[in-house]
Amino acid sequence: MARVTIEDVALEAGLSVATVDRVLNGRAAVRPQTALRVEKAIRLLNYQPDRLAARLAKGQEYRFCFVLPEGNNSFMIELGEEVRANASRMVSERVHIDLRLTDVFDAATLAATLDSIGDIYDGVAVVALDHPRVREAINGLVERGVSVVTLVSDVPSSKRSHYAGIDNSSAGRTAATLMGRYLGNKNGKVGLIAGSLSLRDHIERRFGFEQVMLHEFPHLSILPVLESRDDWQRVEKVTAQMLADHPDLIGIYNVGAGARGIVTALENAGRQKQVTYIAHELTDYTRRALVDGTVDVIINQNAGHEVRSAVRVLMAKADRTPLIEAMEHIRIDIFVRDNLP
Amino acid sequence: MARVTIEDVALEAGLSVATVDRVLNGRAAVRPQTALRVEKAIRLLNYQPDRLAARLAKGQEYRFCFVLPEGNNSFMIELGEEVRANASRMVSERVHIDLRLTDVFDAATLAATLDSIGDIYDGVAVVALDHPRVREAINGLVERGVSVVTLVSDVPSSKRSHYAGIDNSSAGRTAATLMGRYLGNKNGKVGLIAGSLSLRDHIERRFGFEQVMLHEFPHLSILPVLESRDDWQRVEKVTAQMLADHPDLIGIYNVGAGARGIVTALENAGRQKQVTYIAHELTDYTRRALVDGTVDVIINQNAGHEVRSAVRVLMAKADRTPLIEAMEHIRIDIFVRDNLP
DNA sequence: TTAACTTTGATAGACGCCTATCAGGAATTG
């Protein structure tokens, strides 16, 4: 039961350790037939290189950078904290993680940031705006050999090697199904509030939501989308207006941040109980609102998972190791009052 | 930016590597003041021992055993596959995992299995029946220095060091909330089917479900629990009977396995659309039923997560490393048609 | 057949830490 080492393989193949190492790491020319002997021995003994020893010997270090939006969006703050937590934990694994905050909503700024960090890092994870300028910056990084993972919001047309985030159109569809089922056979209007219609995640959620609403629950009518820029005060204003304009409003789906504004508006109108309200992202605020019944469902993406997954992917890309796909799928969490973590 | 090694610490503290090592690993007596000097140097340099090197040097191997139920329950089969997948992946990390299938529903058999494996393993993960005999067996393992993690179903009164699974009473409450909200203001009866009322997870789900139903949705009446032993043919029989007896049945919550039986019974009665059906565990079967609308909601626990979490916990226990609690929390997944993975 | 090249063997040293041993210095005891 002892460990199979490279030496055992050499012995089994009747070759030297040096030769085995040469085929394992493609270091120098080896005759094909010799390589075959090595491979046979490896299979026979079921040899698996000791990754601990390998990484120790190579002294390999990973340098990654996470680029997140600055500002006071609770979810993004949590994401930043997860990055920091991961960074300190990974030091003992020889992984160094830096965190940069930028105005990701401004394509030029974001692109400039990405352009400037190419040479220092082995990999970059970024919450990216889907904009030609940003796409170019991402492609530039990739071409310089830096692997890029998009986080939370994707840029599918770029050459990024992975997207660590939820499927946002599924999230929108999920919200619609729950909204429709919760409302049952009631009739009325449903409002949709989005942060910004230039962020891909919000667009996709809206798309998914409307798709299912139109097909499955045609008796509910959707109001025109309101844009909130993820600022709770603005959210409150537009929500209050919507409530005033539509006494028959029975559902609200908030695609972005700023839950606080909706809660306040609903409370001011005294209509918390009449309106089914579905929010995104579990924060202190949405949590409290869910517990007290103002929010009915929270659709969430787990920031910790996303960060850890991004790191795993970046590591795998860095040393060309295959991914375990199933492990990197970020699920859409649904929270009702009873399954809060 | 080079790595801080134990040598740097020794230099900084004006001591020898040997002494620093003594402090780090509590190998021999060291004067308190000397220890303080070492600790100060460690803090100053922010020294973090290289885990790779440490594990390589110690030549430490972990030997774990997973004890799962035999039989053809889809979820348990998936769990077994996850164990196997993990086992082969972890070889390169010096972790050896064995898998044993037992009749976990028979306390004596399960206890005997647990009793017999004590000396070979550093840790055991077990899907355990909550029974005095089993509890004793678990405690016996713990006393012999084997850490034990309960998987999927807990034995809280035992000395197990961790439970890797979902909070089942929360799961039950979640099912009730969704059932109540989906049914809206309809009136009628709700049936509850359990696999076995001696498995703790089923008991807790039932408890949670009934609790919320009684308090939040008193207009819905719950039928007496039916026991199915997780066998789909039996499930079908009792469901068919229930449908025949109660024409006003509008909801079914199946706490255990055997979704297939319910689907068949509903189809035979032609009442798929009239009955809101909430099932547990995402399998090929429940998945298909969810897509075609027979099942309305699936409550799931992620087998892969549970297995990986159990392994991490066992490793942490084996070398007395602290756990990252948040990472080991197993969430209750809710699936509707739109957020299937 | 000799020269030139290709393929393999043997081996040393490194990576950072652990374990063990021995010797010398310090502190304690009587």
Next chain:
DNA sequence: CAATTCCTGATAGGCGTCTATCAAAGTTAA
């Protein structure tokens, strides 16, 4: 004060792999 006991230093060897170098075969070309 000497005789213990207690702390500390120095150092060697190992964990499994990687990297590099040099020598010894083996192969091909001239």
